[in-house]
Amino acid sequence: MAASEREDGFTVLWLQSGGCGGCTMSLLCAEAPDLFTTLDSAGIRFLWHPSFSEATGEEVTAMLEAVCAGETRLDALCVEGSLLRGPNGTGRFHVLAGTDTPMVRWVERLAAVARYTLAIGTCAAFGGVTSAGPNPTEACGLQYEGEQSGGLLGDAYRSGAGLPVINVAGCPTHPGWVLETLMTLALDGMGDPLLDDLARPALYTDHLVHHGCARNEYYEYKASAEVPSDLGCMMEHMGCLGTQARADCNIRPWNGTGSCTDGGYPCVNCTAPEFEEPGHHFLETPKVAGIPIGLPTDMPKAWFVALASLAKSATPRRVRENAVADHIVNSPAKEHDGE
Amino acid sequence: MSRLVVGPFNRVEGDLEVRIEAEAGQVSSAWVNSPMYRGFEQILHGKDPGDALVYAPRICGICSVSQSVAAAHAVRDALGAEAPPNGERLTNLVLAAENLADHFTHFYLFFMPDFARAAYEGRAWHPDVVRRFRAEQGAAATDAVAARAAFMNLMGVLAGKWPHTHTVQAGGAAKGVTGAEKLRVLSLLGQFRRYLEEHTFGDRLETVAALAGGSDLAAWAAERGPEGSDLARFLRVAEDVGLAELGRSHDRFMSYGSYPFQGERLFPGGVFAGGDLMPLDADAIREDLYSSWMSGAREPVHPYEGVTLPDAEREEAYSWCKAPRLAGRPVEVGALARQVVAGHPLIRELVAETGGNVRNRVVARLLELARVVPAMEAWARAIEPGEPFYREPGALQEGEGAGLVEAARGSLGHWIRVHNGRILNYQIVAPTTWNFSPRDRDGVPGPLEAALEGAPVGADERTPVAVQHVVRSFDPCMVCTVH
Numbered sequence: 060m061a062a063s064e065r066e067d068g069f070t071v072l073w074l075q076s077g078g079c080g081g082c083t084m085s086l087l088c089a090e091a092p093d094l095f096t097t098l099d100s101a102g103i104r105f106l107w108h109p110s111f112s113e114a115t116g117e118e119v120t121a122m123l124e125a126v127c128a129g130e131t132r133l134d135a136l137c138v139e140g141s142l143l144r145g146p147n148g149t150g151r152f153h154v155l156a157g158t159d160t161p162m163v164r165w166v167e168r169l170a171a172v173a174r175y176t177l178a179i180g181t182c183a184a185f186g187g188v189t190s191a192g193p194n195p196t197e198a199c200g201l202q203y204e205g206e207q208s209g210g211l212l213g214d215a216y217r218s219g220a221g222l223p224v225i226n227v228a229g230c231p232t233h234p235g236w237v238l239e240t241l242m243t244l245a246l247d248g249m250g251d252p253l254l255d256d257l258a259r260p261a262l263y264t265d266h267l268v269h270h271g272c273a274r275n276e277y278y279e280y281k282a283s284a285e286v287p288s289d290l291g292c293m294m295e296h297m298g299c300l301g302t303q304a305r306a307d308c309n310i311r312p313w314n315g316t317g318s319c320t321d322g323g324y325p326c327v328n329c330t331a332p333e334f335e336e337p338g339h340h341f342l343e344t345p346k347v348a349g350i351p352i353g354l355p356t357d358m359p360k361a362w363f364v365a366l367a368s369l370a371k372s373a374t375p376r377r378v379r380e381n382a383v384a385d386h387i388v389n390s391p392a393k394e395h396d397g398e
Numbered sequence: 399m400s401r402l403v404v405g406p407f408n409r410v411e412g413d414l415e416v417r418i419e420a421e422a423g424q425v426s427s428a429w430v431n432s433p434m435y436r437g438f439e440q441i442l443h444g445k446d447p448g449d450a451l452v453y454a455p456r457i458c459g460i461c462s463v464s465q466s467v468a469a470a471h472a473v474r475d476a477l478g479a480e481a482p483p484n485g486e487r488l489t490n491l492v493l494a495a496e497n498l499a500d501h502f503t504h505f506y507l508f509f510m511p512d513f514a515r516a517a518y519e520g521r522a523w524h525p526d527v528v529r530r531f532r533a534e535q536g537a538a539a540t541d542a543v544a545a546r547a548a549f550m551n552l553m554g555v556l557a558g559k560w561p562h563t564h565t566v567q568a569g570g571a572a573k574g575v576t577g578a579e580k581l582r583v584l585s586l587l588g589q590f591r592r593y594l595e596e597h598t599f600g601d602r603l604e605t606v607a608a609l610a611g612g613s614d615l616a617a618w619a620a621e622r623g624p625e626g627s628d629l630a631r632f633l634r635v636a637e638d639v640g641l642a643e644l645g646r647s648h649d650r651f652m653s654y655g656s657y658p659f660q661g662e663r664l665f666p667g668g669v670f671a672g673g674d675l676m677p678l679d680a681d682a683i684r685e686d687l688y689s690s691w692m693s694g695a696r697e698p699v700h701p702y703e704g705v706t707l708p709d710a711e712r713e714e715a716y717s718w719c720k721a722p723r724l725a726g727r728p729v730e731v732g733a734l735a736r737q738v739v740a741g742h743p744l745i746r747e748l749v750a751e752t753g754g755n756v757r758n759r760v761v762a763r764l765l766e767l768a769r770v771v772p773a774m775e776a777w778a779r780a781i782e783p784g785e786p787f788y789r790e791p792g793a794l795q796e797g798e799g800a801g802l803v804e805a806a807r808g809s810l811g812h813w814i815r816v817h818n819g820r821i822l823n824y825q826i827v828a829p830t831t832w833n834f835s836p837r838d839r840d841g842v843p844g845p846l847e848a849a850l851e852g853a854p855v856g857a858d859e860r861t862p863v864a865v866q867h868v869v870r871s872f873d874p875c876m877v878c879t880v881h
């Protein structure tokens with residue numbers, strides 16, 4: 060018997076608001092197994108998802124009312140995209156089509172009956188890119204506004220199961236992060252998800268992006284990339300935040316094999332609040348007296364500086380030359396080059 | 399006369415509401431509303447132009463590479479810079495991967511599931527279509543989704559991740575491809591080709607791409623039979639339901655041209671109307687704010703002069719979408735427009751016979767799958783590992799530039815103006831902004847609004863199924879529209 064045939068499964072309702080739909084597109088990239096097989100084997104059933112469900116129009120609004128009235132059980136409310144409170148707190152920047160009611164009002168009602176509430180992606184978690192610049196739409200996250208707890212639902216909000224909003228942050232979020240979080244909630248016996256200090260599932264934030272980065276050897280020797288497409292470490296000149304960003308991007312591949320750093324660009328720490336406003340050019344490392352400000356958080360600065368200058372003087376020629384080339388110009392030699 | 403408000407629409411990207419008036423079982427007028435606003439143009443104001451490449455992909459998760467390419471081209475144009483050939487090849491490969499994945503997703507997950515609905519019970523083809531296309535449960539929901547995810551591994555290899563890669567840069571690509579990676583790309587393309595040839599077409603891509611006219615297509619489908627070819631399955635449904643008579647719009651088509659390489663484009667741009675091909679004059683693009691919740695000049699202006707300032711109180715307005723016009727008139731964009739402008743004989747003939755309609759839009763999208771995969775194979779084979787992928791273009795201090803590209807859904811333009819190294823103005827006109835535009839100040843309806851006129855409305859239908867087919871035939875992307 061397939062898990063989805065047991066009773067009515069673990070019910071999920073997915074709504075999209077002020078985002079780009081990218082977290083859903085990312086979810087559809089789930090692999091080994093594919094999205095629908097994974098959901099089915101975990102007994103997860105979508106009451107509705109805007110991208111792949113059959114129901115449309117009034118069928119959907121009737122279903123939403125049944126959930127709000129407690130006639131249909133809602134295990135997990137997933138919200139993708141920022142919550143648009145504007146203009147002037149009215150929520151009119153996003154009205155749920157066919158209902159004449161702002162999406163923020165629907166989310167408040169549904170969150171009140173959900174056993175778990177999940178923010179899918181950094182927009183829903185913290186406000187994300189939609190809240191950048193002058194934040195023209197008064198965008199915020201479900202329970203955060205940037206780093207401040209609060210957001211649409213407020214600091215005190217707890218879902219039916221007594222948990223705060225679970226922030227499956229990322230821009231976009233990785234399909235594995237979403238599916239493993241849902242599976243943790245759906246499969247009895249696995250206990251509550253362990254959340255980090257920003258209510259993100261620790262299953263992916265117990266790592267740093269730096270862990271497993273293919274540029275680690277360049278990092279060790281402070282052999283740095285200078286322009287895009289260079290192979291070196293991107294921390295010193297190109298703004299890479301991989302040593303501070305909490306995510307397992309270089310351990311758990313994206314789209315089969317990739318990651319941002321593999322794709323040739325620095326980590327912009329997209330799982331964190333306010334990544335959208337770093338206060339400087341994204342591809343630039345702010346420095347004071349030639350030393351990057353954003354050093355690894357848990358390393359004493361003096362040590363970092365001492366180790367870096369030591370490492371630089373020990374850099375093998377191979378590493379130094381490859382760092383500023385877009386392909387390996389110097390392969391590992393059998394003999395030490397003795398330089 | 400009856401009035402209906404239809405929404406939320408599922409299986410379209412983002413939020414859409416359609417208001418219709420029906421008379422004698424037909425839509426007499428339609429108003430298309432994008433009920434969400436996000437404000438990217440306001441967000442980009444004052445930013446470093448290079449940072450547009452981090453924000454722009456986030457306009458849309460379904461065409462994020464197209465947004466990156468448009469932004470990169472706009473900055474490149476302003477700098478008068480050029481990307482090295484490898485950079486162009488890589489950019490074309492990731493852009494094509496996104497466009498094709500989009501066509502593929504649209505067909506299997508967004509469009510076909512409607513024919514598996516109970517409304518079509520009793521049709522001879524219905525049980526077969528239910529087996530193959532039923533939402534979340536049909537065979538294709540699993541095998542096509544898996545094929546798509548495997549195809550997107552191309553993004554993992556060439557662009558790190560998808561959506562929201564930053565590999566595409568004004569100076570080319572931020573990643574050099576190794577010989578081994580080039581082979582991996584060719585294998586992935588081979589795997590996708592195999593799925594298309596086994597399931598989507600049941601025939602070689604080259605055979606489908608060479609179909610030269612409507613009778614050719616019909617003869618091919620008759621010979622093949624609907625079992626084992628999703629295109630033939632679709633054509634049988636289209637014939638029975640009359641999809642070639644549904645959803646005809648203004649029949650004015652525009653394409654910016656697509657996949658540039660060394661100054662040439664795989665699909666050339668232009669405007670096609672009344673059987674004639676005309677050159678495109680991008681200076682004749684204006685955005686009209688008459689029906690939009692926007693404040694600003696009542697005179698339609700070119701995107702370089704455009705402003706985006708929301709005003710929810712405007713009485714006569716009914717959408718967050720602006721109304722772009724080319725030389726004062728609405729145009730339809732998308733795969734059908736691209737292929738009719740590029741002069742593909744099958745599409746030219748279909749359009750000559752029945753115009754732009756639901757069937758022809760779907761056929762054009764599938765045709766692009768057959769045409770573009772071989773082009774991707776050629777770009778991949780031509781990549782030269784060891785040669786540059788990126789050339790530093792310098793920082794943009796002053797100037798203006800345009801990035802005109804073709805996303806899966808049609809013509810996408812970014813216009814940037816920079817002063818003192820900061821973005822002074824950034825305007826975006828997305829494909830769905832063209833297609834789902836509201837009425838302009840002359841009362842001329844946008845392409846979808848016109849296409850909906852005449853669609854049948856059953857007496858007890860609250861969300862008319864014909865309306866859904868017409869809407870989805872454009873593969874709308876509302877999040878782009880309301881950037």
Ligand code: SF4
Nearest residue numbers: 272292293294299301
């Ligand atoms: S590029 Fe970034 S993630 Fe990779 S080694 Fe350097 S600092 Fe770490």
Ligand code: SF4
Nearest residue numbers: 308319326327328329
């Ligand atoms: S590498 Fe950094 S920017 Fe890229 S997805 Fe991971 S956390 Fe986000």
